[in-house]
């Protein structure tokens with residue numbers, strides 16, 4: 001890939017990230033034990049974590065692509081090694097993960113509840129509606145779900161095998177992730193969700 005194409009991809013990515021992060025979040029329906037302002041606080045707190053993590057991931061990914069090409073960068077779409085994620089999570093007493101209904105890494109498989117949210121967002125996108133985040137609450141924790149939408153940067157690793165992903169990248173992905181389900185995407189589709197698990201802060 002040449003340098004100008006890379007710059008375009010990077011620019012496109014950042015523009016769409018800004019658009020995604022400018023969307024007004026709204027509370028999900030199944031919020032139970034917190035009051036409305038509490039819910040909004042957690043929704044925003046979780047959103048800040050998701051946005052920061054996504055930014056750092058995109059930065060690592062684009063730097064790696066520029067440095068060594070797509071094949072080399074494949075190992076950088078992993079959030080485990082992100083220092084910011086770790087420190088932010090600690091600071092805010094939160095746990096961050098990324099899951100999908102079509103995971104590349106089997107450890108990122110969505111559970112039943114996450115799957116229900118993913119389905120609701122997919123049908124919202126299909127109808128041209130906004131992909132709103134959602135929080136659910138129990139006695140001692142609040143869980144926030146935040147959509148992860150594809151843009152052109154993603155396609156070289158998550159796009160169409162014939163047109164977007166090189167043979168070399170496909171081989172590398174296949175060797176690292178033999179049960180990969182994360183291809184065939186186009187732009188503006190739901191690739192997965194951030195799941196931010198926040199411990200409730202006691203008010204006493």
Ligand code: HEC
Nearest residue numbers: 070073074077078100103104105108153154157182191192
């Ligand atoms: C250079 C290749 C590459 C690019 C570009 C890339 N990814 Fe990935 N993606 C991967 C790999 C490899 C994994 C598996 C990471 C792991 O082991 O946790 C992955 C995993 C994910 C996951 C976690 C769920 C799963 O499938 O395991 C999401 C969500 C995701 N990518 C979204 C994106 C989005 C959105 C973009 C574009 C902004 C993107 N990726 C760009 C290679 C890439």
